[in-house]
Amino acid sequence: MKNIPDIGHKYYLQFSTEDYRTGENAGSCLATVLYPRKKTPPVVSIKCSHTKDQKEIQEEDNRLYQRIRQQTKPITGSNIPDSYGNIEPALEPAWALAVAGSSSIMWEKSTEDLGYFLAQVKSVKQWMRKDDFIEFDYTILLHEMPTQEMISCHMRLTWLPGHPLREKHFCASQNHRLDEGSGLGSGSAAGLSEERGASS
Numbered sequence: 001m002k003n004i005p006d007i008g009h010k011y012y013l014q015f016s017t018e019d020y021r022t023g024e025n026a027g028s029c030l031a032t033v034l035y036p037r038k039k040t041p042p043v044v045s046i047k048c049s050h051t052k053d054q055k056e057i058q059e060e061d062n063r064l065y066q067r068i069r070q071q072t073k074p075i076t077g078s079n080i081p082d083s084y085g086n087i088e089p090a091l092e093p094a095w096a097l098a099v100a101g102s103s104s105i106m107w108e109k110s111t112e113d114l115g116y117f118l119a120q121v122k123s124v125k126q127w128m129r130k131d132d133f134i135e136f137d138y139t140i141l142l143h144e145m146p147t148q149e150m151i152s153c154h155m156r157l158t159w160l161p162g163h164p165l166r167e168k169h170f171c172a173s174q175n176h177r178l179d180e181g182s183g184l185g186s187g188s189a190a191g192l193s194e195e196r197g198a199s200s
Helices: 054-069 089-109
Strands: 002-004 008-018 025-036 043-050 076-080 115-127 134-145 150-159 165-172 178-185
Touching: 054 089, 054 134, 076 089, 089 115, 089 134, 089 150, 089 165, 115 150
Parallel strands: none
Antiparallel strands: 002 008, 008 025, 025 043, 076 115, 115 134, 134 150, 150 165, 165 178
């Protein structure tokens, strides 16, 4: 950690990532994270080497996308995972996208003293679109550390393989005002590693 007077604290990190589904090693990363003194999101610079090549990641994305597109009815669900930690196979694609989308919210909300983890998808509903994109509305719970608070967020995700995952959200904070934000997460939905969620 480096203290930069009147600016903030800068951290130099080296860490490995894992596939959120299988727990397998997904690569290693070097990062710098600057937590400004003023209440703004951290400034992150990150470089990762992945164990999977880009073609493998694209193939996984396409499999996930086709699995969602082949549904005859919109995907809907609640309490993912359930109280025993189980996820119905039909809801796994919705969970995968929730992991990807919520990671940008967690980055945005994280501070030097607070971190977040996706605890549960309280509800999810797929919107049927006329174009090739897929779109979901979520209500998610983020587990705030170390306070142990549960933060409820509404999140809308739009995605097509080969395009960044588009995410818009608002979260209820402890004082019941709404925190608004949005993100354009780059990268893979199926091959997303936990690198964004590793911030705190």
